[in-house]
Amino acid sequence: xxxxxxxxxxxxxxxxxxxxxxxxxxxxxxxxxxxxxxxxxxxxxxxxxxxxxxxxxxxxxxxxxxxxxxxxxxxxxxxxxxxxxxxxxxxxxxxxxxxxxxxxxxxxxxxxxxxxxxxxxxxxxxxxxxxxxxxxxxxxxxxxxxxxxxxxxxxxxxxxxxxxxxxxxxxxxxxxxxxxxxxxxxxxxxxxxxxxxxxxxxxxxxxxxxxxxxxxxxxxxxxxxxxxxxxxxxxxxxxxxxxxxxxxxxxxxxxxxxxxxxxxxxxxxxxxxxxxxxxxxxxxxxxxxxxxxxxxxxxxxxxxxxxxxxxxxxxxxxxxxxxxxxxxxxxxx
Amino acid sequence: xxxxxxxxxxxxxxxxxxxxxxxxxxxxxxxxxxxxxxxxxxxxxxxxxxxxxxxxxxxxxxxxxxxxxxxxxxxxxxxxxxxxxxxxxxxxxxxxxxxxxxxxxxxxxxxxxxxxxxxxxxxxxxxxxxxxxxxxxxxxxxxxxxxxxxxxxxxxxxxxxxxxxxxxxxxxxxxxxxxxxxxxxxxxxxxxxxxxxxxxxxxxxxxxxxxxxxxxxxxxxxxxxxxxxxxxxxxxxxxxxxxxxxxxxxxxxxxxxxxxxxxxxxxxxxxxxxxxxxxxxxxxxxxxxxxxxxxxxxxxxxxxxxxxxxxxxxxxxxxxxxxxxxxxxxxxx
Numbered sequence: 001x002x003x004x005x006x007x008x009x010x011x012x013x014x015x016x017x018x019x020x021x022x023x024x025x026x027x028x029x030x031x032x033x034x035x036x037x038x039x040x041x042x043x044x045x046x047x048x049x050x051x052x053x054x055x056x057x058x059x060x061x062x063x064x065x066x067x068x069x070x071x072x073x074x075x076x077x078x079x080x081x082x083x084x085x086x087x088x089x090x091x092x093x094x095x096x097x098x099x100x101x102x103x104x105x106x107x108x109x110x111x112x113x114x115x116x117x118x119x120x121x122x123x124x125x126x127x128x129x130x131x132x133x134x135x136x137x138x139x140x141x142x143x144x145x146x147x148x149x150x151x152x153x154x155x156x157x158x159x160x161x162x163x164x165x166x167x168x169x170x171x172x173x174x175x176x177x178x179x180x181x182x183x184x185x186x187x188x189x190x191x192x193x194x195x196x197x198x199x200x201x202x203x204x205x206x207x208x209x210x211x212x213x214x215x216x217x218x219x220x221x222x223x224x225x226x227x228x229x230x231x232x233x234x235x236x237x238x239x240x241x242x243x244x245x246x247x248x249x250x251x252x253x254x255x256x257x258x259x260x261x262x263x264x265x266x267x268x269x270x271x272x273x274x275x276x277x278x279x280x281x282x283x284x285x286x287x288x289x290x291x292x293x294x295x296x297x298x299x300x301x302x303x304x305x306x307x308x309x310x311x312x313x314x315x316x317x318x319x320x321x322x323x324x325x326x327x328x329x330x331x332x333x
Numbered sequence: 334x335x336x337x338x339x340x341x342x343x344x345x346x347x348x349x350x351x352x353x354x355x356x357x358x359x360x361x362x363x364x365x366x367x368x369x370x371x372x373x374x375x376x377x378x379x380x381x382x383x384x385x386x387x388x389x390x391x392x393x394x395x396x397x398x399x400x401x402x403x404x405x406x407x408x409x410x411x412x413x414x415x416x417x418x419x420x421x422x423x424x425x426x427x428x429x430x431x432x433x434x435x436x437x438x439x440x441x442x443x444x445x446x447x448x449x450x451x452x453x454x455x456x457x458x459x460x461x462x463x464x465x466x467x468x469x470x471x472x473x474x475x476x477x478x479x480x481x482x483x484x485x486x487x488x489x490x491x492x493x494x495x496x497x498x499x500x501x502x503x504x505x506x507x508x509x510x511x512x513x514x515x516x517x518x519x520x521x522x523x524x525x526x527x528x529x530x531x532x533x534x535x536x537x538x539x540x541x542x543x544x545x546x547x548x549x550x551x552x553x554x555x556x557x558x559x560x561x562x563x564x565x566x567x568x569x570x571x572x573x574x575x576x577x578x579x580x581x582x583x584x585x586x587x588x589x590x591x592x593x594x595x596x597x598x599x600x601x602x603x604x605x606x607x608x609x610x611x612x613x614x615x616x617x618x619x620x621x622x623x624x625x626x627x628x629x630x631x632x633x634x635x636x637x638x639x640x641x642x643x644x645x646x647x648x649x650x651x652x653x654x655x656x657x658x659x660x661x662x663x664x665x666x
Contacts, residue, residue, distance in 0.1 A: 002554070002558070003558075005381075005558065007380065007381040008384055009383070009384075009385075010383065010384040010385045010388075011384065020385070025380075028380075028381065030379070030380070030381070032379075034375075034378065034379045037378055042367075043536070044536050045367065045370055045534050045536045045537055045568075046363070046365075046367045046533055046534055046535065046536055047340065047358075047361075047363070047535060047536055048338075048340040048361065048363070048529075048535045048536065049536060049538075050342070050343065051341055051342075051343040051344065052342075052343045052353070055343075077410045077414065077538065077560070077562070078559055080557050080558060080559050080560075081410065081414065081557070081560065083557065084418060084555060084556060084557045085417060085418060085421075088418075088421040088446070105557070109557070112554055112555070113421070196381075200379055201378050201379055202379065202380060202381045202559075203376070203377050203378045203379055203380055203381065203382060203562060203563030203564070204378055204562050204563070204564070205382075205410065205559065205560075205561070205562040221335070221445055222417060222445070223417060224413050224414070224416065224417045224438070224442070225335070225336075225338065225413060226411055226413050226535075226538065227410070227413075227414065227538075228538070229410070229536060229537050229538040229562050229564075229565065230536030230537070231536070231537070231562075231564060232562065235378075
């Protein structure tokens with residue numbers, strides 16, 4: 001069974017009968033105020049993705065991520081594409097341990113490729129059992145965080161025993177304190193970064209893997225040429241260098257998060273974690289909350305294996321905020 | 334060693350010192366008159382690629398390729414991305430035989446994944462030895478063609494012995510007579526199609542694999558969700574349904590091909606094959622021709638293993654045509 005995801009308004013419309021254009025979609029963790037699309041030259045669409053532009057994108061990304069060398073930055077067509085190929089670049093005899101509950105595609109893709117995969121609750125257990133340890137940091141959906149020094153020490157121990165640590169930093173952009181991208185180059189460590197979430201451009205399919213050493217070459221070979229579309233390369237290199245937009249967005253997202261927390265808590269949901277792009281909420285009847293919000297055209301993200309929790313993202317407009325507030329007031333949680 | 338490709342103006346500039354903007358790039362087989370980019374809604378960039386839109390793209394593609402069911406159409410982020418993942422979806426004990434000389438990424442990607450791979454000169458030899466037979470039809474760069482009835486019979490024989498036939502139809506759009514996409518569903522057959530070449534939009538990264546049966550599900554799982562970026566999905570579905578543009582482009586490309594043949598032959602090159610998007614030329618000193626054209630800012634495609642041949646694509650503008658003509662006149666082949 002393929003993994004269930006947020007953001008699927010087509011499925012939500014089938015379930016609730018709300019017309020597609022009327023949804024307030026809070027089911028993803030994507031910034032609803034995207035980086036503005038710059039002017040795009042005709043050649044970006046027509047020609048094969050250009051090598052100079054690719055190099056410049058890698059340099060802009062290296063600078064944004066704090067990586068000392070553009071060679072350690074490998075652009076991919078969205079992190080998901082990387083998750084599809086990555087498990088094939090390791091021998092199939094590996095024990096893969098994923099700290100969870102977390103983003104389900106990790107376990108799904110490694111399992112599909114034939115590895116021995118388990119989601120385990122503790123990092124220490126993942127380390128004890130895993131040739132490959134996968135941590136999502138901050139975790140999606142719980143928002144749990146691991147400190148860089150702990151993960152760096154873990155990467156070193158993994159490397160010493162011939163293993164690896166993969167850190168999925170899809171939501172790391174708002175949390176400089178836990179960002180260990182600058183340490184890529186330590187053997188045994190690989191960091192995955194997503195462009196589309198913080199920059200609000202999930203549709204362009206842009207992600208990065210930060211890695212050095214032998215796995216880096218295997219990754220480049222495994223991903224191949226022309227992985228990223230031309231427009232995405234141009235948009236990425238502009239966005240990474242727009243310090244003003246980046247700084248303002250961090251501030252705006254933090255404000256929006258506080259506003260969302262107040263609203264959710266006033267509405268009877270307990271915010272127990274998350275990042276500034278989504279909140280992880282507890283409610284004894286979370287399933288009913290999901291249903292009632294859904295009937296009112298507000299889509300949130302339920303989890304089959306966490307039935308008392310919902311993940312709730314940021315509204316895109318004042319109308320969305322106001323509909324969320326009114327609906328929460330009305331449904332008497 | 335990664336594969337050498339056409340279209341790399343950055344490398345050409347280093348080799349010949351011609352500024353990037355001055356090149357007449359004839360080194361690829363991409364239509365230089367691209368399908369016009371339609372209006373693109375904001376959500377295509379911002380949101381995760383939409384499932385309704387994906388379904389509509391699949392239906393438009395099925396209709397264009399003559400496939401009876403959209404379910405047999407699997408969109409990918411350019412055919413190259415498919416070549417990277419495909420070899421991992423088969424057991425590593427397979428004998429893969431590729432009819433060549435041909436597009437080198439096939440052998441490279443299957444080899445990288447650990448299969449027993451050989452390029453062989455004859456289809457019969459590929460069949461005799463191969464669990465998996467790969468044919469590029471029409472072939473790139475030679476333009477050699479195989480008739481659909483022969484390939485369909487081969488696919489059936491491959492299936493009967495537990496094998497597969499993969500037909501790379503990247504340049505099939507101009508050749509309805511050899512198109513076997515409509516026969517996808519015959520067990521053992523998989524057809525790869527490229528959007529960017531005929532439609533002149535290589536930068537958007539859009540390709541398709543046409544397949545049915547068990548391999549189709551394995552492909553869908555292997556490729557995963559959100560493989561194609563939002564703008565590419567919208568452009569693709571518009572282009573596939575634009576019958577007027579498609580028909581006119583077939584005529585225009587055929588005219589351009591005839592014009593190019595006359596010009597190349599007058600210039601001393603023997604056109605021995607190709608498609609309407611590129612010509613495959615023989616010259617006893619093809620290496621020198623490549624050099625002299627390169628010094629004059631005209632980039633063609635040489636082949637390390639075919640030193641007496643060049644592949645030459647269509648100029649994008651009258652200025653390009655005229656520079657090619659003048660240069661060929663001047664260099665006295």
